[in-house]
Amino acid sequence: MDALIDLIWPLSAWHWLVLALVLLAIETMLGTFDLLWVSIAAGATAVFSAFAIIGSHSWQGQFLFFAVAAVGLVVLGRTVFADMRKKVAEHPTLNRLMSRTLGQRATVIAAFANGQGRVRLGDTEWPAETTDGSNPDTGASVIVDGTEGNGLKVKPASA
The missing domain is CATH 2.40.50.140 (Nucleic acid-binding proteins)
Incomplete structure (x- = not known):
């Protein structure tokens, strides 16, 4: 159990990058666009964790950054980018x-x-x-x- 905790803590950019890729893979299977924004937030957290000022990239700071980014991006995705969710009508002569x-x-x-x-x-x-x-x-x-x-x-x- 201690080995697992040592693997997870302290969180690094690699943890967030893996989370971003896993969420992106799940999103490609579902096609809902909701996990896309959370995946982007995890990727941004990976960058934050890699380049943040010493002390501000603790696990609490990383979780706070991820939570704010995820909520902000999901809201942005549901409002500003809402057109991405609409199905595009097929072109009338496509494959005809x-x-x-x-x-x-x-x-x-x-x-x-x-x-x-x-x-x-x-x-x-x-x-x-x-x-x-x-x-x-x-x-x-x-x-x-x-x-x-x-x-x-x-x-x-x-x-």
Whole structure:
């Protein structure tokens, strides 16, 4: 038992640094942002303990510094940085590559027959089908109106 007490007391910067890392690891698993602030307070206490003026870095001073820093940072985190806790809405076209083509202008590279042909959009050629059954000629501009599978639904571009 005495060996354990000798290991813990006197507290050093290493104790606070280990506490900060343990709290940070738990925070990464939970994702609540509450332990993040306490972890930062423990890290700040490690710096305080390493560089404080002789006499002010006793274990009581370290605990007082940690308590004030932890409470202050948690309050700051809950008020000023409250937006960090909000979930960010997913971008509407994230992981939906085909939906990014909607509304874009493409060029017909193979004349349409029976409402089907090929268009170039950017640097990629796509199979395409007209939504109105028209048959645009090669070189004509069309607007992407929708997608189906790996093909585009297009309509003639108005001049």
